[in-house]
Amino acid sequence: MSPNHTTEQPHVPFALPDVGEDEAEAAAHAVRSGWVTSGPIMKEFEREFAEFLGGGVETVAVNSATAGLHLALEALGVGPGDEVIVPDWTFTATAEVVRYLDATPVIVDVDQTSLNINTESVAEAVTDNTKAIIPVHFAGLPVDLKALRASLGGRNVAIVEDAAHALPAVGSTGLVGNSRASDATVFSFYATKTITTGEGGMMSTDRADIAERARVMRLHGINRDAFDRYTSKKPSWAYDVVAPGFKYNLGDIAAAIGRVQLARACEMQVRRQSIAEYYLSELGDLPLQLPVQAGEGELHAWHLFVVRLPVGQQIRRKAFISKMAELGVSCSVHFIPLHCHTYWKQFVPDAAQRLPVSAAESERALSLPVFSKMTDSQVTQVVEAVRKVAEELV
Numbered sequence: 387m388s389p390n391h392t393t394e395q396p397h398v399p400f401a402l403p404d405v406g407e408d409e410a411e412a413a414a415h416a417v418r419s420g421w422v423t424s425g426p427i428m429k430e431f432e433r434e435f436a437e438f439l440g441g442g443v444e445t446v447a448v449n450s451a452t453a454g455l456h457l458a459l460e461a462l463g464v465g466p467g468d469e470v471i472v473p474d475w476t477f478t479a480t481a482e483v484v485r486y487l488d489a490t491p492v493i494v495d496v497d498q499t500s501l502n503i504n505t506e507s508v509a510e511a512v513t514d515n516t517k518a519i520i521p522v523h524f525a526g527l528p529v530d531l532k533a534l535r536a537s538l539g540g541r542n543v544a545i546v547e548d549a550a551h552a553l554p555a556v557g558s559t560g561l562v563g564n565s566r567a568s569d570a571t572v573f574s575f576y577a578t579k580t581i582t583t584g585e586g587g588m589m590s591t592d593r594a595d596i597a598e599r600a601r602v603m604r605l606h607g608i609n610r611d612a613f614d615r616y617t618s619k620k621p622s623w624a625y626d627v628v629a630p631g632f633k634y635n636l637g638d639i640a641a642a643i644g645r646v647q648l649a650r651a652c653e654m655q656v657r658r659q660s661i662a663e664y665y666l667s668e669l670g671d672l673p674l675q676l677p678v679q680a681g682e683g684e685l686h687a688w689h690l691f692v693v694r695l696p697v698g699q700q701i702r703r704k705a706f707i708s709k710m711a712e713l714g715v716s717c718s719v720h721f722i723p724l725h726c727h728t729y730w731k732q733f734v735p736d737a738a739q740r741l742p743v744s745a746a747e748s749e750r751a752l753s754l755p756v757f758s759k760m761t762d763s764q765v766t767q768v769v770e771a772v773r774k775v776a777e778e779l780v
């Protein structure tokens with residue numbers, strides 16, 4: 387029995403990876419090559435990714451964005467006693483990497499309109515112990531890095547961009563991932579993200595020290611270059627361990643899929659943008675708050691399309707999502723903010739005072755399906771369902 391057996395409507399899933407024969411062919415080719423772990427294809431993927439971003443950045447392929455964020459903070463020397471500022475409105479991965487290093491996450495509020503990190507809250511939260519900040523380009527809407535830097539008041543705070551939603555996106559400082567305004571940027575290739583390798587991620591940075599440390603730490607802390615310094619002729623079995631590293635490398639099968647996906651990244655963004663623009667034009671008259679578009683000359687990756695129920699109607703979110711499901715459309719919620727989770731509560735006991743925007747806005751937010759594989763009829767079905775449910779409930 388199909389999950390939507392009660393309706394004759396076809397089902398619109400919340401998200402589907404946009405992978406097909408080309409990705410399958412590339413993966414099969416990698417398998418047939420006989421080299422299935424990190425090797426020449428991973429190197430080629432890194433090279434193409436760096437070329438895609440431009441600006442002379444270095445890239446480090448990893449097996450998840452979570453791994454990439456962890457490596458970036460580790461390379462920056464984040465440790466016990468350090469504070470790292472993160473937005474409340476994000477996935478737990480953004481903050482958990484701070485705890486991996488025994489540092490303290492300082493959870494701050496988001497902006498009412500963009501839902502990105504609030505620069506005034508950042509200015510209030512920054513202290514002498516602030517070592518880094520992790521802005522999230524939420525939904526694919528680029529964070530204004532110039533404004534963010536200004537909010538740090540001239541302090542020496544590293545910026546690590548969580549760009550899990552932002553490939554490709556263009557903000558006030560250019561293409562996300564090649565900005566001189568940050569220290570490192572991390573993308574996700576998780577199944578539902580804008581490009582996928584099944585599981586995977588990529589760090590980009592213009593800081594050679596960060597790239598070098600991340601490359602060593604993504605593979606057990608093994609440093610072959612260090613060994614080279616002491617030997618004129620390195621035997622193939624030789625290696626030196628310089629730190630207790632991690633197992634975060636991306637294999638060639640995943641990288642092969644990634645190369646095909648990267649070549650299609652812009653065309654897939656165009657499709658998502660046209661879906662988002664259609665939603666904006668067809669839902670504009672409803673009493674729902676629709677997401678903002680990117681600024682002039684900027685680009686929104688449109689990984690998510692988040693609508694907000696009218697203030698006072700947040701109690702209807704559950705009903706709204708169930709009614710959409712009855713009409714064959716799967717919606718979701720991004721995110722249940724950090725302060726609502728059992729573990730993160732201890733870091734913001736005063737959430738109501740410190741995070742008023744995130745606390746209020748997150749309860750009335752829900753995400754509509756937007757993925758490049760959506761057909762026109764699926765897009766129309768979403769619009770019709772939203773109109774019907776909004777008429778009934780809102």
Ligand SMILES: *Cc1c(COP(=O)(O)O)cnc(C)c1O
Binds near residue numbers: 449451476477551
């Ligand atoms: C998906 C996601 C991550 C983690 O990505 P993985 O590749 O699954 O580790 C991090 N931050 C945000 C905002 C995400 O949505």
